[in-house]
Amino acid sequence: MPKETPSNAALEQISQRRSKTLSTIVCEAIEAMIISGELEAGDRINESSLAGRLGVSRGPIREACRSLEQAGLLVSATNHGMYVREMTLDEARDLYEVRGALAGLTGRLIVERASDAVLQKLQKLVDDMDVAAREENVSSYYSLNLEFHDSLVDAAQNPALEQSYRRIVNQLHLFRRRGLVQKGNLAVSNKEHRAIIKALLARDLEAAETAMRAHVAGGWARMSAPS
Incomplete structure (x- = not known):
């Protein structure tokens, strides 16, 4: 009996789950930097630097930044990237x-x-x-x-x-x-x-x-x- 192989849909699901898990880990790491004061209000998020520091590609960094923007911790500036939010x-x-x-x-x-x-x-x-x-x-x-x-x-x-x-x-x-x-x-x-x-x-x-x-x-x- 031939060995069954995962379907394309199943492989895609696994890939998405891994990506989501990785972006969640990155999100928590950036959030911890904000909470500790390592990243302060007004600081620009350097994707390349964070990717190198956390040992990931820039994709999960971008996903994490989008999540943190929705959570109210980051703000985006057109053509300038993401910044730690400055609160009034x-x-x-x-x-x-x-x-x-x-x-x-x-x-x-x-x-x-x-x-x-x-x-x-x-x-x-x-x-x-x-x-x-x-x-x-x-x-x-x-x-x-x-x-x-x-x-x-x-x-x-x-x-x-x-x-x-x-x-x-x-x-x-x-x-x-x-x-x-x-x-x-x-x-x-x-x-x-x-x-x-x-x-x-x-x-x-x-x-x-x-x-x-x-x-x-x-x-x-x-x-x-x-x-």
């Missing part, structure tokens, strides 16, 4: 308003769904941020802060909420460091984290929602304040 204060304010509503819901869901072990992990992150705040270590605090807020959303156990939250927060990475670098802001930010943890440990729905919303409002105030 008004655009950031709009995102913070939505983020505040999502944060309130997140707090309520955590109270209802999170285990004691998860809450203890969140408390440990706040303790670690206290150390970074005392040392005025912005880089360490920023990383721990990202982990804390990611963990909060994970603890809510709602994939739809998580998807909306991550899209908003990924865009706010273009702006968020600004609100932390002014002296004393790390300690103020972590005091708000303490209020969140206190409400969550008490399993207080209303207090958790209020503390989460207040923290987002505080973040906006710090970010929008004149430097």
